[in-house]
Amino acid sequence: MNVRALAAKAIFNVLEKGISLSVALPDQQQHLTNGKDKALLAELCYGVMRQLPQLDKCVSDCLSKPFKAKQRILHQLLLVGCYQLYFTRIPAHAAISETAEACRQMKFDGLVKVINGVLRNIQRKEAPLNTDNDTLKYNTPAWFIKRLKSAYPENWADIIEQSHQRPPMWLRNNQLSQTRDNYLSQLAEHEIEASAGDSDDAILLAAPKDVMQLPGFTEGSASVQDGAAQWAATLLAPQANEQVLDACAAPGGKTCHTIECEPTISMVAVDFDAKRLERVQQNLDRLNLKAQVIHGDAADIDSWWQGDKFDRILLDAPCSATGVIRRHPDIKWLRKNNDIEELALLQQQIIDHCWKWLKPGGTMLYATCSILPQENSQQIEQFLQRTPDATLIQIAQQSSAEDIGWQILPGQNNMDGFYYARLVKAV
Ligand SMILES: C[S@@+](CC[C@H](N)C(=O)[O-])C[C@H]1O[C@@H](n2cnc3c(N)ncnc32)[C@H](O)[C@@H]1O
Known part of the structure; x- marks a missing residue:
C-alpha cells in the first residue's frame, strides 16, 4: 500500500x-x-x-x-x-x-x-x-487560544510553542525488578543514552527507541510513561496493605506504578471503557502484578462495589487532554469549546461520588492531563467550597503555596502538561 x-x-x-x-x-x-x-x-x-x-x-x-x-x-x-x-x-x-x-x-x-x-x-x-490570523499563526483553534490567553496571559504563546514540540520518550523503571541506577547501567550497556528524572523511577531517553530494543522490556523491567504521569504514584503515597482505588484506570500506567511502589496494597482498577480496560490487564500481566480489574462507572461505585471504603483513591479524571497535545496533536481538532464545561461537570460528578467512598483520614489524588483551570484549580476550589470534610494538602513541587494544586505545563522539565491536587478527608 x-x-x-x-x-x-x-x-x-x-x-x-x-x-x-x-x-x-x-x-x-x-x-x-x-x-x-x-x-x-x-x-x-x-x-x-x-x-x-x-x-x-x-x-x-x-x-x-x-x-x-x-x-x-x-x-x-x-x-x-x-x-x-x-x-x-x-x-x-x-x-x-x-x-x-x-x-x-x-x-x-x-x-x-x-x-x-x-x-x-x-x-x-x-x-x-x-x-494572517492567530489560528493560522499558531496552528491552534481560536477557542483554545482564547482560553489559554485568559488562563496564562503571560506565557500562553510559550505553551502553544511547547505543545508543538516533539515529545521525549520517558521510561519508568520497575523498582520490583532492579534499582533505577541498575537499569540506567543496562541502558548504557545497550548504548541507549538516558538520564534520571526528578521522580523516583523516571528515566528520560535522549532519543525515542522501539520498546523491543529496551533491555528486559517484555519481562517487565520498565514501562513507557511520561515523567509527569509518574508523579501520581509518589503523590498518592500508598502504605502497606492499604485498599486503593484507581477510579479511571485504563490503560493502567498509574495502576501498575502504584502497585510497583507498594506491592502489598489491594488495588481495584476501574474503567468505564471495556476495550481500554483490556489494556490494564495486559499491562498488569506483562509486569506480573495483581489487581482487581472492574468494568464500572466511577460515578456509581455503589453498583459494582460491595467492599469497604478505600484508604486511597486515585482519580485520574477524563479531561480535555490539553496538556498532552504534543503527544496527541489531533486533540486540537477533536475537542470543541463546549466540551470543557461538559467535562468539568462530569469531573465534578465523579469527584463527589468517589469522595463518599474514601475512608475518614483517607487521601484522594485528583489528576488530569489538562492545562485548563476549569478542569483543575477551579474544579478543586469549588469542590473544597462544597465539601467541608476535605482539606487540600500542599504539594512540595507546586510553584507557590497559594496555588490550588500543582499545575505542570507542557515541556516543563521535559514533562507533559498535567495537574495534581492532593485531598485528605477529615477523621
Ligand atoms: C486520563 S484516562 C486514565 C489514564 C490512566 N489512569 C493511566 O494512567 O493509564 C481517563 C479514563 O477515564 C475513563 N472514564 C471516563 N469516564 C469514566 C467513568 N465515569 N468511570 C470510570 N472511568 C471513566 C476513560 O475510559 C479513560 O480510560
Whole structure:
C-alpha cells in the first residue's frame, strides 16, 4: 500500500469521523510491514495534525472548487502532499509523484492530474504559509487560544510553542525488578543514552527507541510513561496493605506504578471503557502484578462495589487532554469549546461520588492531563467550597503555596502538561 494513501485515510478518519489518531494510525499501519514506512506514515499524520490550519489554507487556496463529498479524502491527500513539500526533506519530485500515485491507488484515476497540478503549483510558488490570523499563526483553534490567553496571559504563546514540540520518550523503571541506577547501567550497556528524572523511577531517553530494543522490556523491567504521569504514584503515597482505588484506570500506567511502589496494597482498577480496560490487564500481566480489574462507572461505585471504603483513591479524571497535545496533536481538532464545561461537570460528578467512598483520614489524588483551570484549580476550589470534610494538602513541587494544586505545563522539565491536587478527608 502507498504510504500517502494510508496517511490520507488515517487523517480522514480523524477529521471527518472524529476517530482519535491513536486508533486511526495503527489501523492503517497494520497494512505496512516495513518499519521505515510505518515511521513515515506516523510522521505524515502527526505533521498534518500539528500544522493543519496552514496546510488547509494553502491547499484550499489552490483548488478552484472544493472536492465533492465522495472525493473528500483527496483533500486530506493534498494536505499530506503539502506537508511533505513544506516540512520534510523528501525531494519535491518524489513527494509529488508518490502522492499522485496514491490518488491512482485510491481509484480516483481521473483526478490524478488535479493532485499533480495543485502540488506542482504549491512547489513552484514557494510562498510562505499564511499567518494572517492567530489560528493560522499558531496552528491552534481560536477557542483554545482564547482560553489559554485568559488562563496564562503571560506565557500562553510559550505553551502553544511547547505543545508543538516533539515529545521525549520517558521510561519508568520497575523498582520490583532492579534499582533505577541498575537499569540506567543496562541502558548504557545497550548504548541507549538516558538520564534520571526528578521522580523516583523516571528515566528520560535522549532519543525515542522501539520498546523491543529496551533491555528486559517484555519481562517487565520498565514501562513507557511520561515523567509527569509518574508523579501520581509518589503523590498518592500508598502504605502497606492499604485498599486503593484507581477510579479511571485504563490503560493502567498509574495502576501498575502504584502497585510497583507498594506491592502489598489491594488495588481495584476501574474503567468505564471495556476495550481500554483490556489494556490494564495486559499491562498488569506483562509486569506480573495483581489487581482487581472492574468494568464500572466511577460515578456509581455503589453498583459494582460491595467492599469497604478505600484508604486511597486515585482519580485520574477524563479531561480535555490539553496538556498532552504534543503527544496527541489531533486533540486540537477533536475537542470543541463546549466540551470543557461538559467535562468539568462530569469531573465534578465523579469527584463527589468517589469522595463518599474514601475512608475518614483517607487521601484522594485528583489528576488530569489538562492545562485548563476549569478542569483543575477551579474544579478543586469549588469542590473544597462544597465539601467541608476535605482539606487540600500542599504539594512540595507546586510553584507557590497559594496555588490550588500543582499545575505542570507542557515541556516543563521535559514533562507533559498535567495537574495534581492532593485531598485528605477529615477523621
Ligand atoms: C486520563 S484516562 C486514565 C489514564 C490512566 N489512569 C493511566 O494512567 O493509564 C481517563 C479514563 O477515564 C475513563 N472514564 C471516563 N469516564 C469514566 C467513568 N465515569 N468511570 C470510570 N472511568 C471513566 C476513560 O475510559 C479513560 O480510560
